[in-house]
Amino acid sequence: MTLKLTIDAEAWRGHLASIAQQVPGLVPVAKGNGYGFTIPVLAAEAARMGVDALAVGVPEEVDAVKVAGFGGDIVVLNPWRPGDEAAAAGLSDPQVVTTVSRAADVAEVARLAPGTAVLVEVATSMHRHGIPVEEIGALDLTGLDVRGWTIHLPAAGSIVEARKLATAVAAHPQGAAGVWFSHLSFDDYRTIASELAIPTRMRVGTRLWLGAPATFRATGTVLDVHRLPKGTTVGYHGARTPADGSIVVVSGGTAHGVALAAPATPHSFRQRLIPVAEALEEVRGRVTSPFVVAGKKRPFAEPPHMHSSLLFVPGPGEPARVGDEVPVTVRMTTTTFDRIDFAPAGP
Structure with missing residues (x-):
């Protein structure tokens, strides 16, 4: 006798497809308990959707995505720190994209594993992780495969803050790799994507998987x-x-x-x-x-x-x-x- 989750597959997948249509460059997020669905279920759905990248929270979640058969890039959102053995193993994994958020860590990853695929996190008004905007211009990313810059905004993300930070990123020699946003409204995301001359992507978790509770x-x-x-x-x-x-x-x-x-x-x-x-x-x-x-x-x-x-x-x-x-x-x-x-x- 169990605690059970029953999903209306057709209705739920219809909702997922609707979000993908609204958000060009969608990167689904599957972390923690997989928003209740489990990470393997979400990874399988991401593969079904045909997206080329999926984000997880910590390095220990990568294997669950692989076991589910997802073959695209797996982005680890928690930033790399020295001494984290699981994160260090990801540096040599061609499927893993490592997030870096401090200048010292950027230099250390480049020294330990030249050519590592990275996502560079920019500091926002969250005050959690990230390279301060005033340090972006001087950041040396030599020797790393920069896949983009990530701007993790507060829950009610501001397009004004997003625009300011994206402009600073675009001025960097590696800014052409593009900007990844989170917590913007879909309308604001499409607006800023149309303004920028660099690629844009949008990470979505709650609104994607839990946005249609009736399903x-x-x-x-x-x-x-x-x-x-x-x-x-x-x-x-x-x-x-x-x-x-x-x-x-x-x-x-x-x-x-x-x-x-x-x-x-x-x-x-x-x-x-x-x-x-x-x-x-x-x-x-x-x-x-x-x-x-x-x-x-x-x-x-x-x-x-x-x-x-x-x-x-x-x-x-x-x-x-x-x-x-x-x-x-x-x-x-x-x-x-x-x-x-x-x-x-x-x-």
Whole structure:
């Protein structure tokens, strides 16, 4: 009995094709948990789409792309650093493009592995990685196979910032290799691509794979149903049922990422109140789960277990049967599914 992701293959692939049509020079991103789909599934889809490059996060993800049969360039987005053995191995791999983001690292990669294919990262208002714009002109890339310059913008990317940085890149002797953008709107990307006299590419992850949520769905499986009177102790911690009702045990727990959430920056007063409201619900023992049973999201009877969760459904009757599949709302980038099905058409 599993936590399952079911993908409407025709509808999902139609969405992917639509994005590829809107974004000339598309470079799909497949990193981490593969946005919930897994890296091998996304690598196979990238091959199906016919793109010539795919980006991963770290060197350890390269092999999963190769095993899936993707034959194009594999760009490692995390920048190379001295002492990283996995990254060092990629320098001699003709399929791997290494990201460099510091002048000292550029020189070291050229010394260690002349001819290495690299993508040069430019510093942006993200303040994460990159060559500062004022240092671009003096950057010596002799001995390296420069495949392009990457401009990784904040989530709401600014075309003004992108234009400024791309102009600085174009003035470099190796600027003709082109510029790779991320987090621009598709309209802004096409605009800036039409303005520049150098090649442009666009890395897309979330909007590509997760941009049509109606084309896939997550479900848990009902493993057990227990009718219990009010006040019955249940679970590891002996929580008491708040009323007559049922404990419904469903597949999906902490090992899958169920009910886990990444920190979010609150942008409004309402968003700041949400953690307070959630804490009050926890004190009252009524934390709402992401599982829908009998048409409603039901509270956890206690915190999720590793592979399953105990839910409480009040009232008489049988709210679910063993083997039923129930919808579950998950954060795709933190969820690991036991099974991924393509329906109605297979891979």
